[in-house]
Amino acid sequence: MKNTVALSEVDRRLLDHLQRDCRISNQELAAAIGMSASACWRRVRALEEAGVISGYVALVDGERIGQRFSAIVHVMLQRHERHHLDEFLDALSRRPEVLQVFATTGEADYHVHVLCEDKDAYNAFLEEFLFRLPGVAQVRTNLILKSIKSTPRVPL
Structure with missing residues (x-):
């Protein structure tokens, strides 16, 4: 069983935005969340390293x-x-x-x-x-x- 990661409200908002559009730039994402670009990048990177974000894909219509x-x-x-x-x-x-x-x-x-x-x-x-x-x-x-x-x- 995988370890559960506790998410903050900021983490949830970041993940929600990324699930809707993973091509959003870090600057746009930071602005949407209301944080600095460097802090946003660090949070997203921490979510990737923790395995919460396991990858990014293009959704293809079969x-x-x-x-x-x-x-x-x-x-x-x-x-x-x-x-x-x-x-x-x-x-x-x-x-x-x-x-x-x-x-x-x-x-x-x-x-x-x-x-x-x-x-x-x-x-x-x-x-x-x-x-x-x-x-x-x-x-x-x-x-x-x-x-x-x-x-x-x-x-x-």
């Missing part, structure tokens, strides 16, 4: 670049031996079409969010990759018909 097939894949494992589990998770982490992997309770052991071009690409992902992983007992797919809410923003 549909606009032809990635229109989105699914949640429910994976049940037949074996939970450590080496099979490590191999399974390592293999999933290397696949570009795998956006998220969640270990869960309930019927499925893992829920995997997959995004690819079309059903043929998804079928190839299943047949040439997922079904060949050792320990995979059952796979069930739920197609995502429409995204209602999707945000990387963490509530502060």
Whole structure:
């Protein structure tokens, strides 16, 4: 389990602004928060070093670049031996079409969010990759018909 970092109100305001626009300049961010640019830079740097800010990304609209097939894949494992589990998770982490992997309770052991071009690409992902992983007992797919809410923003 990761250590929890206590956030001040200034930290929360900094994080809120950065989650909305991580391309904001340090001077603009400092002005928005009401602090000096040097103090702002030090606070942001401390949040990065503490692991609160783990990186910065551009959010790409998959549909606009032809990635229109989105699914949640429910994976049940037949074996939970450590080496099979490590191999399974390592293999999933290397696949570009795998956006998220969640270990869960309930019927499925893992829920995997997959995004690819079309059903043929998804079928190839299943047949040439997922079904060949050792320990995979059952796979069930739920197609995502429409995204209602999707945000990387963490509530502060």
